[in-house]
Amino acid sequence: MNHKDRSTTQELPEESELVQRLIANDQQLFMAVVKAWHPSLYGVAAAIVGHSIADEVVQEAWVSVIKALPKFEGRSTLKTWVTRIVANEAKNRYRKESRSVSMESVDEHWATDSRIATDPRFDSSGHWNQRNPAWDIGSPDELLAAKELQDCVDKHLSRLPEQQKYIMELRDTAGMEFEEICNILEVSSSNARVLLHRARDKIQQVVAKFQRTGEC
């Protein structure tokens, strides 16, 4: 798995030095790693078990990592290995909590003509009904700075079906590869891609509407 690292790992030493120093009890480095990797590890845990116990899951996973670190063989990067341990811990917790959400109950027929035919953005021949207007905002930071828009996005994210939300968090927040996401959530790659696009497209439409009308 190749992680898109959105943390501050550039300040951490390169892989082999990192592993050696962590095994050699470099406490300052250990703390730096815990803090730098937390956003993405939290994203993985939250995608599987929800936000309420995600920190707890990450903490438990780190305890396992600490115990197993001297046996780390370097078959993947340390971060990939830690991420897998977090995902496994989260999956175990998920099973224990016996949550009723089925990760496999995916509507495979979303991307069919029947759904798209009713999409008001397009006419019967599949062209845009109206020219898609450009957005005033040109960077993610500008989008993030617009408080009302973020409140609106929050509202719509909370309404997304859980499977869509999980996959979007794993892919777009935690930066995981599809193969890894499919292993963790036990969904097929085609289903994962359909669900991911459905979620992203929904949020794009939320932002587009806000840009157009200033309304949520």
Place this chain on the structure above:
Amino acid sequence: MLSCKHLVEQASDYIDDQMTMGKKIQVKMHLFVCVSCRRYLKQLKLTIAMLGRRNQHDAPEAMCHHLLKEYQKTLPKQGS
């Protein structure tokens, strides 16, 4: 030629590079002539970038403290 609705349907696959070369060429040809779809793709990429930067959750202090204790306690024993 690929319609706008089909391009929109496949936009994430295009962005994530989960598409065959043939499909990719069809998408590129469509984008060359369609301003609305070019904008949609740009907007979807912006949306994804925004989602990636939201809810960046810092490690709680209590957790860091607990883990540091575990690290101090466990690793010297196993590393020696």
